[in-house]
Structures are given as C-alpha cells and as structure tokens.
Amino acid sequence: IGAIVLVDTRRLADCFPALDYFENSGLPFVVALNGFDGHQPHTPDEVREALQLGTDTPVITLDARRRDSAKSALITLVEHALLARLR
Numbered sequence: 001i002g003a004i005v006l007v008d009t010r011r012l013a014d015c016f017p018a019l020d021y022f023e024n025s026g027l028p029f030v031v032a033l034n035g036f037d038g039h040q041p042h043t044p045d046e047v048r049e050a051l052q053l054g055t056d057t058p059v060i061t062l063d064a065r066r067r068d069s070a071k072s073a074l075i076t077l078v079e080h081a082l083l084a085r086l087r
Contacts (some may be wrong), residue, residue, distance in 0.1 A: 001077070007047065021060060025038065028081040031058070032061070035061055
C-alpha cells in the first residue's frame, strides 16, 4: 500500500534514491526521521525543506527500536495511503 522511508538525519543524502523511486512510482510514502531516545537533531520541517518535499508527504519522527513508535509510523502510512486514493 505504500512505504516508509526511514531517514538518518546524519546521512540525509543517502535517502535521495529511495525518495526518487517512490516519487516516480506514484506509491504513497511517509518519511520517518529516526531518532534515538527522543533526540532529533533536526525538525520535520527542516528535513522537509532539505529534501524538497511537498506538504502532502508526511514527515514524522520515531525511534525505530520502539514498537509503539513503529506502529504509529505504520498507522500514519495507512492513513496517508487511504487519503491518496481519495484524491
């Protein structure tokens, strides 16, 4: 139904190939900023600007090691994919 692009903000350039792939394929995707123990060096808005993403692409924060955080990211993806189908 879609994809979560997990981004390490220390290596932002590494996510461009994945973003290009999903943008070109038309598959809905969410950008998830992986932080550890609640530490996020950059805000979602800063990353959105750096990656030149439109406001229709969700940019969220999470700690991929935590089950509840990963679950929340999956819920965001499903909601985004459902909204994309309605457009």
